[in-house]
Amino acid sequence: MSADPFRPAKRVAGQRQDVWSIVNEAALASPVQPIVNMGQGFFGYNPPPFVTDAAKAALDRVDCNQYAPTKGRPRLKKAIVEAYGPFFSTETPLDPDKNVTITTGANEGMLSAFMAFIEPGDEVVIFEPFFDQYISNIEMAGGVIKYCSMLPPAHGSERTSSAADWKIDWEGLEATLEKAGSKVRMIVLNSPHNPVGKVLSKSELERVGELAIKHNLIILSDEVYDRLYYVPFTRIAALSPQLWERTLTVGSGGKVFYATGWRVGWLIGPEHLIKHVSAAHTRICYSSVSPLQEAVAIGFEEADKHNFWDESKKEMESKLHRFCSVFDELKLPYSIPEGGYFVLANLAKVKLPKDYKFPDHVANRPRDFKLCWFLIMELGIAAIPPTEFYTDENAHIVEDYLRFAVCKEDDVLEQAKERLRGLLQYMA
Known part of the structure; x- marks a missing residue:
């Protein structure tokens, strides 16, 4: 008999309290109520009516209330192919059945990708700072994580600058790949980046692509903020047929249509990769939420008629300007986002009692x-x-920063600004 039948697996045992529960518990205990929540990146407003109306209508359809095909509803796969097909460097047009798989949010899609290709001992390169779910997803597949730094500007505590000034440590990346050799199977990109707001430039993506080809790596490109960019945006799978053949591109209906609770995501890629992701997805959760897949499909079909993509970018960029004005006022430097809806502000000037x-x-x-x-x-x-979003060894790099999410109603942004003005009394 086992000495301890209730012993948890190492992948969950001994984990320290996560940031989300710490923030939520503090918010409940705070004497200042109601809390203005600029933390977790969920929207403070509903999806556009043409999307929510589609969801309501889908609930009245028998077929939409039953299991969706494991790879996704045909209408959504077709809509994704039509929406994204022109962006990729493929020798033949995208095929809804061969090049797309629908997942239960982008996160489960990435887990499916790791489960499809990573075996115990295989190494995966990710950049610091990283989306925290990458870590558990890779480790659950038995993978070993290798970190490469994306370094903030040296003047980050002194003056505001573009998120573009966060730079990849290329020497470190190349050394990591050379040292690991054939043990590295995958590299993970995130652009537009959470939490930095950096959009990887074409030249940066080309350099990553050259390394991926040289070391024969799969590229997992997390592009869930791909409709919110304020500088030119390039997809690594669009650069060449060779890079398309080794890239899995991750997308999110929740991010693009302001519906993070819907958990509709997808992966796009060549058939020889997608078929294995689909197989892993089938074993993880079989299929994803059917009526909301239908609503996201209709969202893509209708978006251009409502000029939604351009309006969405304009609206979010306006929110960024509105909110960041308080940091200009307080003379607290920050990284101006090139994409997404997060802002990193440097609070080194704030002196805690x-x-x-x-x-x-x-x-x-x-x-x-x-x-x-x-x-x-x-x-x-x-x-x-x-x-x-950092290893303990490198946490000191960003310990003066905080991440703020601006995907909130304008009145909430104004409340947040008013409360942040309270920092003046704690500044040198």
Whole structure:
């Protein structure tokens, strides 16, 4: 008999409290209510009516309330091919049945990709800062993570600059790939980037592509913010047929249509990769939410008629300008996003009271966790500490930053700005 039949698996045992529960618990305990939530990246408003109306109509259809085909509803796959086909460098047109698989959100799609290709001991390269779910997804597949830094500008605590000034450590990346040799099977990209807001330039993507070809790597390109870019945006799978053949591109209906709770995602790629992702997806959750797939399909069909993509970008860029004006006012530097809806602000000028009492699970974390806790408790505004997206060894790089999500109603942004003005009394 097992000495401890209730012993958890190592992949979940011993994990320290995650940032999301820390922030939520602090928000509930804060004496300043209601909390202005600029932390987690969910929208503060509904999807456009042409999308929500489609969801309501789908609920009245028998076929939409039953299992969807495991690879996705045909209408959605066709809509994705029509929406994304022109963007990729393929020798033949995209085929809805061969080049697309629908997943339960982009996150499950990425897990399916790792489960499809990563075996115990295989290595996966990701960039710091990283979306935290990458870590657990890779480790659950038995993969070993190799980190490469994306470094903030040296003047980040002194003046505002573009998110483009966060630079990939190319020497470190090349050294990692040379050292690992054949053990590395995949490299993960994220553009537009969470949390930095950087859009990888064409030249940066070309350099990554050259390394991927040289080392025979699969590229997993997380492009869930692909409709929110404010500078030229390039897809790595669009650069050449050779890169298309080794790239899985990840997308999200929740991100593009303001419906993060719908959990409709997809992967696009060559048939020799997609078929294995589809097989893994089938074993993880079989199929994804059927009526909401239909609504996302209609969303793509109708978006251009409503000029939705251009209006969406204009609206989000306006929110970024509206919110970031408070950092200009306070003379707190930040990274101007090139895409997405997150802003990294540098709060090195904010001096926390020396005798301030933090709970143990915050006191032993980097400074940004303390800043986060302090803002919630004293000002009633929630943000996310970006060291959560770093290894412990490199957390010091961003411990003066906080991440703010601007995908909120304008009145909420104004409330957030008013509360942030309370930082003046704590600034040198």
